[in-house]
Amino acid sequence: MTRIHATAIIDPTAELASTVEVGPWCVVGPNVTLGEHCVLRSHVIIECNARFGEGNLLFPFSVLGGTPQDRKFRGEETWLHVGNGNHVREHVTMHRGTKNGGGTTSIGHRNLFMVGVHVAHDCQLQDEITIANEVMLAGHVHVETGANIGGGAAFHHFVTVGSCALVGGFARCSKDIPPFLIVEGMPAQVRGHNHVQMTRRGFTADEIDAVKQVYKRIFRETGGTVAEKIIELRLKFPNVKPVAALCDSLQASASGVHGRALEKLRSDDKLAAHGSGIPFPQNPLP
Numbered sequence: 001m002t003r004i005h006a007t008a009i010i011d012p013t014a015e016l017a018s019t020v021e022v023g024p025w026c027v028v029g030p031n032v033t034l035g036e037h038c039v040l041r042s043h044v045i046i047e048c049n050a051r052f053g054e055g056n057l058l059f060p061f062s063v064l065g066g067t068p069q070d071r072k073f074r075g076e077e078t079w080l081h082v083g084n085g086n087h088v089r090e091h092v093t094m095h096r097g098t099k100n101g102g103g104t105t106s107i108g109h110r111n112l113f114m115v116g117v118h119v120a121h122d123c124q125l126q127d128e129i130t131i132a133n134e135v136m137l138a139g140h141v142h143v144e145t146g147a148n149i150g151g152g153a154a155f156h157h158f159v160t161v162g163s164c165a166l167v168g169g170f171a172r173c174s175k176d177i178p179p180f181l182i183v184e185g186m187p188a189q190v191r192g193h194n195h196v197q198m199t200r201r202g203f204t205a206d207e208i209d210a211v212k213q214v215y216k217r218i219f220r221e222t223g224g225t226v227a228e229k230i231i232e233l234r235l236k237f238p239n240v241k242p243v244a245a246l247c248d249s250l251q252a253s254a255s256g257v258h259g260r261a262l263e264k265l266r267s268d269d270k271l272a273a274h275g276s277g278i279p280f281p282q283n284p285l286p
Contacts, residue, residue, distance in 0.1 A: 013030045032065065047066045051081050105123050122139050135153050138158075149167045161176075195211075213237075
């Protein structure tokens, strides 16, 4: 049975599953859907046009489904979609999408958003991501499955953070972060390969070693351009999926604008056509 505290405000158009719990002083606005076993602890605000799957836990003073901070936004109908099993800690903000970005900000499953994280309009986040305190994701940022982001890191709009990447605390990220690698600094620079996360996510020792060799060849060794090194490495590891994903990411970033593959979508027509319904590239995770 749905449990709603007497001080909570629920819009008549909101749809709450039978096992939802809404605590004191929460506000659930129009066109909001909450799936089974969602819990709003207290003082949670869901502004409008937001759909949540099952088992999401929302902590006090989080503000979700808010109006985009975009001067081009004119009040058009846009959405926030959140999957299952996410933990959203205190003071997290997630804004709805914009028409130019496809209309939807999208959050996947089983992600952890620590205190004070900001997810801007049109961001697309996959699954099992950990984002530490006070991280700032600008508009149109994509974060792929299994990424870990340290506290206080800041991301330029249209940046892509690859699968199993590790971003150090307070990093300034203005370019794409390749999958399976570790970056840190201001500006962020590649420092190594993320063997810990790859091990946790079930990659084999051979796959992890191959990624290590790719990292060393591209970022630590001389002799040849990056493009030439990528060709060499594809031939050396023709059937290693994480190597292919890493090389694909590096090529996409190089063909983009200022090191950001998604920056090519910046024109209004391309952004609207891209939308949030187009899936990410094939995820190499097992």
